[in-house]
Amino acid sequence: MSSNRDYCMLCEDICSSHQEICTICGEELVERPQESSQQRTSINSTSNNHDSLQQRVSFMLQQGNDMGLVEEWEEAPPEAMDPQMAASKHLPTSKECLDRIPRIKIDTTSAILYEATVEVEYKNDEKIEKISFDATIGEFEPHPPFHIVGELHRCSNIFGKRPLSKIESTPTEKLIVFMERGEITFVEKCKNAKSIGAKAVICSNSQPIWPYIMKDSAGKASSDDIPIVMVKRSDGNRIKQVIRQNQNVKVKIEAKKCSSDCIICTEKFQIGDSVMRLPLCSHVFHEECCMSWLTKHNTCPFCRRELPTDNKEYESERRRMGRSHAGSSQSNDGLAEDQWETIFG
Structure with a gap:
């Protein structure tokens, strides 16, 4: 490799701390341009x-x-x-936010290796509405990939404890039940839901922690169980509202393997690595790479989704503009008054 291959075309600067990519923006390094x-x-x-x-x-x-x-x-x-010559106005991510982002150790069943979504569909004034939510999978059997479409109903016991009442659903639709975290294990929720004919479980987190990893600490899961996915608390509240206000709510659950590379260093995730999964966009990075970026910037290194800062004036302006991404003038979903509820659910 040429010793001059240390120039970033995007940053227009020399990067000597990495042999292949710019440690600021991730752009591939090239040879320094020659001045004529x-x-x-x-x-x-x-x-x-x-x-x-x-x-x-x-x-x-x-x-x-x-x-x-x-x-x-x-x-x-x-x-x-x-x-x-003007200095760039990068702000570091809020220290509280950094402390609250979970650090995850990767193993062979890690949810971090998969991406899951929940799409809820219902009729509103004769118009079909669809809402999509990010989700996490259970780190136990059955493992993804899976794609399940069915009719969504609230479980008769919101935590999934027995005895459960039978749910009347359309004969042609698979039954998918909505529960909340708590009181019994995630594996028990799946087994109890299966006993009333459900094909999958959507579980809402009950605490402002996101992403949350569902585990089988007692080792009671089996391949005959039904899948379970979790959504954050604020999204779970939205889903409950849709179920309460509408009939014939349809839902699609999809989980599949996702890219297992850290886009900052371009190295593949390995068993035992400590990683961080950002709460708004769910993009994943090595902890060391991510912290190196977030202690200087308040954006996702990949999609530029903004995270909170400790600068009150900046945060006030961001809320006023309704901005969710760096460089954008407004967001589609807006920013809630409680930034931690919006981020961690």
């Missing part, structure tokens, strides 16, 4: 013009001071002469 004599002449000319411009501005400010038009003469800042 024409470019050097242009740069010198620009520098001369810059000096000349600053001299003229300084002279005008001095003249204004002599005439009493300004109270105090001061030299124009460098960024006024050349906007490219």
Whole structure:
């Protein structure tokens, strides 16, 4: 590899701390561009013009001071002469947010290796509405992939404890039941739901922790059980509202293997690695890579979804603009007053 292959075209800067990618933006490094004599002449000319411009501005400010038009003469800042010299306004992610993002150790059944979604469909004033939610899978059998479509009903006991009442559903539709976390294990919820004919369980988290990993600590799961996925608390409340206000609510659950690379360092996740899964977009990175980025930026390294900062003025402006992604003017879903409820559910 050439020793000059250390230039980032996106950042327009030299990166010497990594051999292949820029540690700031993840762009592949290339050889440093060679300056032609024409470019050097242009740069010198620009520098001369810059000096000349600053001299003229300084002279005008001095003249204004002599005439009493300004109270105090001061030299124009460098960024006024050349906007490219202005410092970037990156803000670190809130320390509280960083502390609340779970660190996950990868093993062979880790939910981190899969992505799951729940899509709820219902009729609203003769119009079909669809809402999609991110979900996590149970780290026990049956393992993904799975794709299940059916009719969604609230379980007669919200925690799935027996005895459970039979649920009348459309004969042609599979029954999928909605429960909440608590009182019994996730495996028991699946077995109890199966006893009334359900084909899958959607479980809502009951605590503001997201993502939450469902485990089988007692080792009682089997391949004959039905799948279970979890949504965060705020999404679970939305689903309960839809079930309560509508009939014939349809749902689609899908879980599949996802990319198992850290896009920051481009290394594959290995068994035993500690990773962080960001709460809003669910993108996953090595803990060391992610912390290196988030302690300097408040955005996802991949999709630029914004996370909270400790800067009150910045946060106030972000809420006023309804912005969810860096560089965007407004979001589709808006930002709730309680940023932690929005993020961690």
